[in-house]
Amino acid sequence: xxxxxxxxxxxxxxxxxxxxxxxxxxxxxxxxxxxxxxxxxxxxxxxxxxxxxxxxxxxxxxxxxxxxxxxxxxxxxxxxxxxxxxxxxxxxxxxxxxxxxxxxxxxxxxxxxxxxxxxxxxxxxxxxxxxxxxxxxxxxxxxxxxxxxxxxxxxxxx
Numbered sequence: 001x002x003x004x005x006x007x008x009x010x011x012x013x014x015x016x017x018x019x020x021x022x023x024x025x026x027x028x029x030x031x032x033x034x035x036x037x038x039x040x041x042x043x044x045x046x047x048x049x050x051x052x053x054x055x056x057x058x059x060x061x062x063x064x065x066x067x068x069x070x071x072x073x074x075x076x077x078x079x080x081x082x083x084x085x086x087x088x089x090x091x092x093x094x095x096x097x098x099x100x101x102x103x104x105x106x107x108x109x110x111x112x113x114x115x116x117x118x119x120x121x122x123x124x125x126x127x128x129x130x131x132x133x134x135x136x137x138x139x140x141x142x143x144x145x146x147x148x149x150x151x152x153x154x155x156x157x158x
Contacts, residue, residue, distance in 0.1 A: 001027055001038075002139060003070055008039040009134040010069025010122065011062055015043045016153055018058045019050075026143040038085075041066075056099050060114055063093035068118040069131060080115050081108075130156030 004027045012022045023042040043062060045055060066089050067080040081090045093111055101107035121127060130153055137152050138144055144152070 002135075003073060004039045005135040005138040006073040006131070007066040007070045008041050009131050009138060010065040010067075011041040011043070012149060013069075013127070013131045013134060013153065014065035014118065014122075015041070015058075015062045016149075017157070018061060020045050020058070020062070021146060022149050023146050024143065025138060025149065027138055028142045053100065056096050059096035060093045060100075060111065061118060063089050063096060064111065064115050065118055065122070068115055069122055071119060072122050072128065073135075077119065079112075081111070126156065 008025045008027060012025050015022055021044045023044055025039070025041040027039045045058070047055065050058065064080055067078075067083065067086040070086075071077050071080075080086050080093075090111075093114075094107065097107050097110055101110050122131060133156060134144075134149070134152050137148070141148075
C-alpha cells in the first residue's frame with residue numbers, strides 16, 4: 001500500500017506541476033469498474049489553456065510519473081514498459097505520445113527520455129519532499145480530495 005501511495009502521489013504531483021487540477025486520489029479505489037486497480041488519481045486539465053501538443057506531452061509525463069515515483073521510492077530503476085503492474089500507465093503514455101511520434105521506435109525513445117527526465121526531477125530534494133508529504137497523507141487517509149491535495153502540496157511548491 002505504501003508503494004501505491006507513492007505511485008499515485010507521483011501522478012498527482014506532476015499533474016499539479018504541469019498546471020492540472022487533481023480532483024481526488026485514493027489507494028482504496030472502487031473494484032467494480034473494470035480491471036483491478038490499487039490506486040486512482042482523478043485529474044482535470046483546462047484544455048483551453050494548452051495546445052494539443054502540450055496536452056499530449058503533459059499526459060505522457062503524468063502517466064509515467066507514477067511508475068517513476070515508485071522507482072525513486074524503491075531505488076529500483078526499472079524500465080516502466082517492462083513491469084506488469086505499470087502496464088496500464090505505459091499503455092496510456094504510449095497512446096498519448098502517438099500524435100507526437102507516429103514512428104514506434106521514436107515513440108519508445110521519447111517515452112524513455114521522459115522517464116529519465118522525470119526520474120531526475122522527482123529525485124530533487126524539494127520535489128521529493130512534496131511527493132513524500134502527499135504520500136504520507138494518502139497513507140493516513142486513503143483518499144484525498146482536491147482541497148486537501150492543494151493544501152499539502154502548497155506547503156512545498158510555490
